[in-house]
Amino acid sequence: MCLSIPAKVESIEGEMAVVSVGGTTYDASLQMVEDIKIGDYVLLHTGFAIQKISEDEALETLKVFEEFEDLNKQLDDEEQSTGKRII
Amino acid sequence: MKYIDEYRDRELVLKLIEQIKKASSKPITLMEVCGGHTMSIQKFGIPSLLPKNIKLVSGPGCPVCVSSRKYIDQSVAYAKLPDVIIATYGDLIRIPGSSSTLDEEKAKGADVRIVYSVLDALKIAQDYPEKRIVFLGIGFETTAPSSAVGVLNAHKQGITNFFLFSSHKIMPPAMTALIDEGVKIDGYIAPGHVSTITGSGIYKDIADIYKLGCVISGFEPVDLLRSILMLIKQLEKGEPKVEIEYSRVVKPEGNIKAQQILDEVFELKDDWWRGLGILPKSGMKIRELYKEYDAELMIPVEVEPTREDKGCLCGEILKGLKNPKNCKLFKKVCTPSDPVGACMVSHEGACNAYYRFNKE
Numbered sequence: 091m092c093l094s095i096p097a098k099v100e101s102i103e104g105e106m107a108v109v110s111v112g113g114t115t116y117d118a119s120l121q122m123v124e125d126i127k128i129g130d131y132v133l134l135h136t137g138f139a140i141q142k143i144s145e146d147e148a149l150e151t152l153k154v155f156e157e158f159e160d161l162n163k164q165l166d167d168e169e170q171s172t173g174k175r176i177i
Numbered sequence: 178m179k180y181i182d183e184y185r186d187r188e189l190v191l192k193l194i195e196q197i198k199k200a201s202s203k204p205i206t207l208m209e210v211c212g213g214h215t216m217s218i219q220k221f222g223i224p225s226l227l228p229k230n231i232k233l234v235s236g237p238g239c240p241v242c243v244s245s246r247k248y249i250d251q252s253v254a255y256a257k258l259p260d261v262i263i264a265t266y267g268d269l270i271r272i273p274g275s276s277s278t279l280d281e282e283k284a285k286g287a288d289v290r291i292v293y294s295v296l297d298a299l300k301i302a303q304d305y306p307e308k309r310i311v312f313l314g315i316g317f318e319t320t321a322p323s324s325a326v327g328v329l330n331a332h333k334q335g336i337t338n339f340f341l342f343s344s345h346k347i348m349p350p351a352m353t354a355l356i357d358e359g360v361k362i363d364g365y366i367a368p369g370h371v372s373t374i375t376g377s378g379i380y381k382d383i384a385d386i387y388k389l390g391c392v393i394s395g396f397e398p399v400d401l402l403r404s405i406l407m408l409i410k411q412l413e414k415g416e417p418k419v420e421i422e423y424s425r426v427v428k429p430e431g432n433i434k435a436q437q438i439l440d441e442v443f444e445l446k447d448d449w450w451r452g453l454g455i456l457p458k459s460g461m462k463i464r465e466l467y468k469e470y471d472a473e474l475m476i477p478v479e480v481e482p483t484r485e486d487k488g489c490l491c492g493e494i495l496k497g498l499k500n501p502k503n504c505k506l507f508k509k510v511c512t513p514s515d516p517v518g519a520c521m522v523s524h525e526g527a528c529n530a531y532y533r534f535n536k537e
């Protein structure tokens with residue numbers, strides 16, 4: 091029941107939207123969210139959109155990994171060249 | 178699928194595991210308190226990826242599992258009333274009550290319908306004006322707002338034959354009660370979808386007073402591993418705090434509109450939790466203003482005396498003190514097709530997740 095899935099808003103009529111999850115469409119009430127547009131991604135839970143998914147934050151999360159990766163590589167190189175374990 | 182596939186990336190997963198290995202060699206126990214996390218952790222085999230010093234335990238995060246057997250018994254009693262239609266999420270239908278299940282009552286002729294949303298229950302109420310529709314409202318802060326919308330819409334649309342039977346609960350009292358009881362953990366993987374509604378503020382006391390880190394996590398392997406890494410880093414620094422890993426969905430302030438809806442319809446009451454007993458202000462009760470939609474008040478019914486199953490360890494499992502494999506009945510007497518306790522029926526229950534995914 092706690093499961094919620096990212097769904098794309100396909101159309102909106104009043105307080106109801108049609109959203110799609112990997113090809114399957116569902117009705118979703120927009121009563122709990124504000125400023126939703128066609129094309130937005132929302133989190134769908136028991137027939138309600140409960141939050142808009144932030145594209146920026148999603149990209150940011152994945153970007154953080156790239157930075158981690160660079161940092162890690164630097165540290166690894168340093169460890170190798172100095173023979174000392176850093177973290 | 179967007180927002181899913183990229184968080185299952187193998188490369189990223191492997192990198193994170195490397196970082197977790199480097200980050201600490203101390204023994205660390207982290208608890209997840211969301212049934213969805215329990216399921217993902219088992220499904221993706223996270224424990225087998227982690228180094229030996231990092232242990233994950235499941236907490237009281239399966240709403241069906243922590244609810245009382247009396248709730249099922251009372252739902253069964255409602256189902257037996259000739260003019261009642263039960264509308265429920267699928268999770269509840271096979272949960273064993275003291276002597277029956279909703280499924281068994283349905284087979285005997287009761288009108289029990291599985292709905293996907295409370296809005297479907299309202300539709301049934303409109304289609305069958307001569308019947309009373311009892312909607313079984315179960316779940317934490319994530320699910321409770323939709324039940325509240327059900328009540329508000331019934332009110333707006335003048336529907337008088339819709340009743341909510343609420344077993345809704347809030348998460349923080351259970352998270353602190355566990356620590357008060359002496360359960361030893363080093364941090365919480367905090368529930369992502371509960372926090373979508375509530376925001377991150379509800380865990381502040383856990384970090385400030387109980388000195389336990391809480392990282393609000395998403396549900397994909399990358400999310401979970403990243404949250405674990407964030408918690409380990411907090412521990413290494415000795416700085417427990419509330420952090421949001423799942424920032425693409427969870428805002429610090431949560432979903433304010435949903436919070437207002439919740440507050441409009443519900444007030445807090447003391448409530449019983451499996452394994453933890455009665456916790457003050459941990460359950461949600463319909464306010465006086467909307468009492469005509471409260472099934473408990475409006476449809477009095479006689480409920481059989483509650484009978485608990487002997488040997489079921491659900492209560493201990495929900496506190497993270499035992500795991501399903503410690504239960505003598507697990508896989509032998511108790512299986513998803515013939516379950517003894519709620520923890521085996523619900524997909525979010527630890528016993529069910531272990532049964533399906535943990536093949537060790």
Ligand code: SF4
Nearest residue numbers: 489490504511518528
């Ligand atoms: S395996 Fe079955 S009997 Fe054992 S604790 Fe889990 S639900 Fe209860």
